Amino acid sequence: MASLEFEIPELFKNIQTPAINPGVMEGSGPFVAKPDHQEPLGFPGELVENWERKAVDAMGEAVDNSRALRVFLDSCVKCGACTDKCHYYLGSSDPKNMPVARQDLFRSVYRKYHTPAGKFLSKLGLEWLIGGQEMNKSVLDDWYNYYHQCSECRRCSVYCPYGIDTAEITMAARDIMAKIGVGQKYSNEIIGKVYKIGNNLGLPEPALRNTLEGLEEDIEDETGVVVRLPLDEKGADILLVTPSADFFAEPHVDGLIGYAKVFHEAGVSWTISSKASEAANFGLFIGNNENMRKIALRIREAAIDLGVKRIIFGECGHAWRVAYSYLNTLAGPFDFLDPAYPVPQHICEFTHDLIQGGKLNLDPSENDWMTLTFHDSCNVARASRMGDIPGGQFSIPRDIIKSVCNNFVDMAPETIHEATFCCGGGGGLLTDDLIEVRVKGAMPRMTALRNVIEEDGVTHMAAICAICKSQFSKVLPVYGMGMDMIVSVHQLVSSALILTGQDTESVPESD
Amino acid sequence: MNLFFAITFWFATAVITLGLAFKVRQYWKTEAPLLIPTTPAPTTQRGVVLRMIREVTLFESLFKANKWIWLFGWMFHFSLLLVLARHVRYFQEQPWFWVTLIQPFGKYAAYTMILGLAGLLLRRIVVDRIRYISSPSDFLMLIMLLVIGFSGLIMQLFDRPDIVGIQNYFVNLTSFNVVDLPINTALVVHLLLVAFLLIIFPFSKLLHAPGIFFSPTRNQADNAREKRYQAR
Numbered sequence: 001m002a003s004l005e006f007e008i009p010e011l012f013k014n015i016q017t018p019a020i021n022p023g024v025m026e027g028s029g030p031f032v033a034k035p036d037h038q039e040p041l042g043f044p045g046e047l048v049e050n051w052e053r054k055a056v057d058a059m060g061e062a063v064d065n066s067r068a069l070r071v072f073l074d075s076c077v078k079c080g081a082c083t084d085k086c087h088y089y090l091g092s093s094d095p096k097n098m099p100v101a102r103q104d105l106f107r108s109v110y111r112k113y114h115t116p117a118g119k120f121l122s123k124l125g126l127e128w129l130i131g132g133q134e135m136n137k138s139v140l141d142d143w144y145n146y147y148h149q150c151s152e153c154r155r156c157s158v159y160c161p162y163g164i165d166t167a168e169i170t171m172a173a174r175d176i177m178a179k180i181g182v183g184q185k186y187s188n189e190i191i192g193k194v195y196k197i198g199n200n201l202g203l204p205e206p207a208l209r210n211t212l213e214g215l216e217e218d219i220e221d222e223t224g225v226v227v228r229l230p231l232d233e234k235g236a237d238i239l240l241v242t243p244s245a246d247f248f249a250e251p252h253v254d255g256l257i258g259y260a261k262v263f264h265e266a267g268v269s270w271t272i273s274s275k276a277s278e279a280a281n282f283g284l285f286i287g288n289n290e291n292m293r294k295i296a297l298r299i300r301e302a303a304i305d306l307g308v309k310r311i312i313f314g315e316c317g318h319a320w321r322v323a324y325s326y327l328n329t330l331a332g333p334f335d336f337l338d339p340a341y342p343v344p345q346h347i348c349e350f351t352h353d354l355i356q357g358g359k360l361n362l363d364p365s366e367n368d369w370m371t372l373t374f375h376d377s378c379n380v381a382r383a384s385r386m387g388d389i390p391g392g393q394f395s396i397p398r399d400i401i402k403s404v405c406n407n408f409v410d411m412a413p414e415t416i417h418e419a420t421f422c423c424g425g426g427g428g429l430l431t432d433d434l435i436e437v438r439v440k441g442a443m444p445r446m447t448a449l450r451n452v453i454e455e456d457g458v459t460h461m462a463a464i465c466a467i468c469k470s471q472f473s474k475v476l477p478v479y480g481m482g483m484d485m486i487v488s489v490h491q492l493v494s495s496a497l498i499l500t501g502q503d504t505e506s507v508p509e510s511d
Numbered sequence: 512m513n514l515f516f517a518i519t520f521w522f523a524t525a526v527i528t529l530g531l532a533f534k535v536r537q538y539w540k541t542e543a544p545l546l547i548p549t550t551p552a553p554t555t556q557r558g559v560v561l562r563m564i565r566e567v568t569l570f571e572s573l574f575k576a577n578k579w580i581w582l583f584g585w586m587f588h589f590s591l592l593l594v595l596a597r598h599v600r601y602f603q604e605q606p607w608f609w610v611t612l613i614q615p616f617g618k619y620a621a622y623t624m625i626l627g628l629a630g631l632l633l634r635r636i637v638v639d640r641i642r643y644i645s646s647p648s649d650f651l652m653l654i655m656l657l658v659i660g661f662s663g664l665i666m667q668l669f670d671r672p673d674i675v676g677i678q679n680y681f682v683n684l685t686s687f688n689v690v691d692l693p694i695n696t697a698l699v700v701h702l703l704l705v706a707f708l709l710i711i712f713p714f715s716k717l718l719h720a721p722g723i724f725f726s727p728t729r730n731q732a733d734n735a736r737e738k739r740y741q742a743r
Contacts, residue, residue, distance in 0.1 A: 017640075019639055020640055063541075065544065066542070066543070066544065067541040067542060067725060068728070070537070070538065071722045074534075074719075074722055075716070075722030075723065077719050078641070078645055079641075080577070080580060080634065081576035081577050082576070084577075098640060098644065101643065116714050117711070117714040129646070129647050130646055130648040157549045157728050159575055161572050162726050162729070163549055163726040163729040165547065165728050168547070289544060325735045326546070326735070328735055328736065328739045329735070329740045329741060332739045333739050342736045344736075382549055382550055384550060385550055385733055390550065390552060390553065390554060391551040418549075
């Protein structure tokens, strides 16, 4: 990691709001999608002719079709409440990473071309009075750069007096850019893989089957109990849809082992689908509802093909947002599933219910060698729910952790729950070509984590999001902390869960 | 002058009424394709109404965000509300009981309104982040409101115009009669800027007033699993 060619933010005792440093994060943004990445998604291969006009028209169309966009673009009074809320601003000090300034890259063009005041003042050459701006190459460059320094985490929307959500504007801007031929390689390439193979990692069915069998062997070796990880089993009760990182990345895969053990102990039949072997839906990140719907429909098709009664999602942040908030709208109605269960369910809800009902034999002392804290993932915290009451997305994962671990400490209140800071890698930024913004954006979370390490002896941080887990594995070492500090919640469950028939004597010490 | 102000205020009233009606209709008609409440959010419609009431009366989100902006912003808005309520009497021959009752409060609200505006302007100038995001119009809007406030205060303290005459003028305007308007300099400034403010209302950031009620992150219930959401 010594090769990083930028300044790594210093961690202070408190998260500092920096003075503005215009231009420090200027750049060319992430790699641009090639025609091969663009076309399968229905986007033009390269920058189209007359793109300025087409972008302005696409903006008009976007605003006509989204009440959120229209209200958000009209309503901002530039009060400044959001200016110190974005982790990318706090970590980089580039003022264009302040939510309102990021929005204004878009709003300035909207004002000039799509408002009566802007059209009128433009005729007099006075659009600058109201912050109007022409759509030109330098604006497009700023869009591409700074709309890929937003993780669509919605922290700003918590604090805005009008609830303006920069994520909606980032999504609209990315969608417009893709439609004029300037898409992001990382996200679009991945969506292409989902269409072609079924998951983000391009893991084909035989490889997936092989992996799952390997995991079954691992569990049997460790516990002496045969725990199955079924693939494409028709007639199973539950379809598990989980991010493909769970199939082999660390610490994700330990979480998958945890789900399998929990299902086993619950005595339910379940299956993974090779067709919908991916919970992630990057259609959300690129702000394109057609692609998001198409990706979501795979899950519906898989559920019908396999004849399941319930759908449960694994640990994934934005996937849970799409599942919880949108799946019913995009791919519903799910009247063919068992109406006794919510559609969909989160694996944490499932496990939590079992723990509440005393159905799991847990030995939290297995995790005594760790002191845990919990990172609320942004899309779970601010764009979804678990359980029946608002805030269940905060209490349910913590309840689970406390049931399986004796040592748990929360980070500072202004950095958790709805105020949680993004890991720095969400929203389609989890790519090496964006490492600088990822490292800088992680500063607030790293600060809060380091404080509980020093004050409360925290040794590990649990998360329920594949992106968070991957991002932390990468940035923790940059900040001088261990990459294996990050763990899956169901990894903790897995360690504490004593399977029926498990020979407890032969359980090897946890690493 | 009598006819000039009559036409100006008729025009301004028409613009703000029709303009806002158009914008509200537009917000109403524009689809919200997906459920995007900022969570944790209320799960029922009743809860949403309560959340919205807290937002527009207490500025709940702003309070979480920044205590200074909240203090100045809240002070300005509620002072303005009192001041506006006090001005209702200019449109009534016999003011309602409550309008008479609040007169003294409205009088002092002018001071807190100016204080709030001054605080907001000061932050816009002094805090580098807010200065960076400010357009000329953001400064002009605050300055305009300050001048409206000061010109009102000047009339209250130093240069008292014929209140009854003004009242008579505006009461008559509401039934499309033009009578004599007893003017002085402060009044001319006051009225011109108020008319301008009414006219730019539907074309400017002042749209935050109707906008907040249509903000999906605040006005949607968190019930995606319970009820299938479909935009129309």
